[in-house]
Amino acid sequence: xxxxxxxxxxxxxxxxxxxxxxxxxxxxxxxxxxxxxxxxxxxxxxxxxxxxxxxxxxxxxxxxxxxxxxxxxxxxxxxxxxxxxxxxxxxxxxxxxxxxxxxxxxxxxxxxxxxxxxxxxxxxxxxxxxxxxxxxxxxxxxxxxxxxxxxxxxxxxxxxxxxxxxxxxxxxxxxxxxxxxxxxxxxxxxxxxxxxxxxxxxxxxxxxxxxxxxxxxxxxxxxxxxxxxxxxxxxxxxxxxxxxxxxxxxxxxxxxxxxxxxxxxxxxxxxxx
Amino acid sequence: xxxxxxxxxxxxxxxxxxxxxxxxxxxxxxxxxxxxxxxxxxxxxxxxxxxxxxxxxxxxxxxxxxxxxxxxxxxxxxxxxxxxxxxxxxxxxxxxxxxxxxxxxxxxxxxxxxxxxxxxxxxxxxxxxxxxxxxxxxxxxxxxxxxxxxxxxxxxxxxxxxxxxxxxxxxxxxxxxxxxxxxxxxxxxxxxxxxxxxxxxxxxxxxxxxxxxxxxxxxxxxxxxxxxxxxxxxxxxxxxxxxxxx
Numbered sequence: 001x002x003x004x005x006x007x008x009x010x011x012x013x014x015x016x017x018x019x020x021x022x023x024x025x026x027x028x029x030x031x032x033x034x035x036x037x038x039x040x041x042x043x044x045x046x047x048x049x050x051x052x053x054x055x056x057x058x059x060x061x062x063x064x065x066x067x068x069x070x071x072x073x074x075x076x077x078x079x080x081x082x083x084x085x086x087x088x089x090x091x092x093x094x095x096x097x098x099x100x101x102x103x104x105x106x107x108x109x110x111x112x113x114x115x116x117x118x119x120x121x122x123x124x125x126x127x128x129x130x131x132x133x134x135x136x137x138x139x140x141x142x143x144x145x146x147x148x149x150x151x152x153x154x155x156x157x158x159x160x161x162x163x164x165x166x167x168x169x170x171x172x173x174x175x176x177x178x179x180x181x182x183x184x185x186x187x188x189x190x191x192x193x194x195x196x197x198x199x200x201x202x203x204x205x206x207x208x209x210x211x212x213x214x215x216x217x218x219x220x221x222x223x224x225x226x227x228x229x230x231x232x233x234x235x236x237x238x239x240x241x242x243x244x245x246x247x248x249x250x251x252x253x254x255x256x257x258x259x260x261x262x263x264x265x266x267x268x269x270x271x272x273x
Numbered sequence: 274x275x276x277x278x279x280x281x282x283x284x285x286x287x288x289x290x291x292x293x294x295x296x297x298x299x300x301x302x303x304x305x306x307x308x309x310x311x312x313x314x315x316x317x318x319x320x321x322x323x324x325x326x327x328x329x330x331x332x333x334x335x336x337x338x339x340x341x342x343x344x345x346x347x348x349x350x351x352x353x354x355x356x357x358x359x360x361x362x363x364x365x366x367x368x369x370x371x372x373x374x375x376x377x378x379x380x381x382x383x384x385x386x387x388x389x390x391x392x393x394x395x396x397x398x399x400x401x402x403x404x405x406x407x408x409x410x411x412x413x414x415x416x417x418x419x420x421x422x423x424x425x426x427x428x429x430x431x432x433x434x435x436x437x438x439x440x441x442x443x444x445x446x447x448x449x450x451x452x453x454x455x456x457x458x459x460x461x462x463x464x465x466x467x468x469x470x471x472x473x474x475x476x477x478x479x480x481x482x483x484x485x486x487x488x489x490x491x492x493x494x495x496x497x498x499x500x501x502x503x504x505x506x507x508x509x510x511x512x513x514x515x516x517x518x519x
Binding site: 005007008012015016018019020021022023024025026027068072073080083084087106109110174177178181182184185187188191 | 303305308311314419423424427428
């Protein structure tokens with residue numbers, strides 16, 4: 001008895017997942033980064049959920065997708081079971097990936113500053129050169145005052161965003177082919193584009209894992225993806241520009257709180273009079 | 274550094290869309306409506322729509338084989354691969370000759386050709402419509418660009434070896450199309466043309482018919498010997514020889 005193909009029997013989950021992500025974003029209470037004593041809140045719970053749903057699903061999609069590609073190679077096919085298992089794993093990851101990505105997308109629409117902080121600035125090339133020059137031991141470089149994300153990360157974000165959008169559009173067309181008659185000419189383009197976007201995503205995720213989880217010194221940033229916090233000392237060293245921004249926000253918040261306290265005092269005096 | 278908690282509350286109105294609807298309300302509504310639409314569509318599809326009916330036109334032609342005439346030369350396999358793929362590769366042939374050196378005649382050779390089934394399990398199993406009946410000829414064939422490589426058709430074929438095959442070079446399913454898609458052949462293929470395997474078979478063990486052959490549980494009941502020299506050898510005819518399923 002053949003294993004059920006979830007892409008066939010549970011296609012509706014693929015269409016449901018994006019809307020679930022959007023709805024979840026609509027009811028999510030976000031927290032902005034802030035300095036809390038000797039530590040800094042870098043990622044709120046929503047950011048952690050976005051990152052791990054998207055990230056883990058991407059990794060599983062890459063492994064199951066590449067496995068499928070390998071399974072297609074042998075001349076002597078079996079009963080099809082390994083292909084179906086790989087496709088079903090791919091399906092589960094697709095649902096999680098769509099939820100996580102649309103959750104991020106909708107959260108970004110709700111606060112466009114989160115998109116802006118991911119976009120490269122005119123400092124991108126200079127800062128990247130100084131940052132990696134420092135890492136590679138060029139003494140003449142000093143750590144640039146990076147903001148929340150390194151400029152190099154921001155450039156990688158563009159790559160990941162383009163790959164993600166391409167994978168989703170082409171992937172949804174491939175899923176749609178299970179229900180409607182997608183023109184053969186379109187499918188001829190969709191499949192290789194999906195494959196190439198996969199390679200682009202692979203080119204993003206491997207260095208990302210290397211820099212953020214494997215290399216010595218990546219501990220604080222990896223831990224922050226679970227706890228949400230980095231130490232103030234780390235933030236000042238690696239993201240001086242960001243800490244300066246947070247301090248500025250704090251200072252202006254203090255001023256506005258002070259103003260409102262004064263206003264309240266005046267009002268109280270008037271009432272007393 | 275007092276660490277005042279700033280939150281982007283779901284209750285806050287935020288920027289407005291069209292003056293009356295906040296962006297957050299719009300996003301939340303979009304998510305809710307989308308989920309409702311998907312679940313509602315699923316419910317309506319399950320409850321209101323009738324069950325799917327699988328109806329498919331008959332093929333306008335069939336390959337008949339008589340393995341008692343087959344010498345096992347595999348010329349048909351080479352011709353099939355050559356006319357469809359431009360190379361002689363037994364693994365790319367849509368007709369397969371299997372031989373069992375331990376079996377006795379006539380069970381030592383089998384010609385495994387697609388029977389263009391009236392109820393094609395391969396077409397029914399295909400999730401994307403890649404495996405389909407040609408609208409003009411009814412020949413069961415593969416739209417290669419739509420194939421997702423799930424191998425359902427390979428598994429679904431009730432015969433062994435499966436008549437739906439895996440093209441390991443181009444990564445898609447393929448099967449006998451009666452040479453409709455034999456792009457490396459300068460003859461017109463298909464039910465109205467010629468079939469490469471039939472043309473090259475030196476033993477006349479493969480013939481084409483437009484009539485739906487008489488079929489048993491295991492295949493067509495085929496006799497291509499009666500009226501030929503095989504009669505004089507004592508192998509002519511289904512009744513005398515016990516017949517053969519091709």
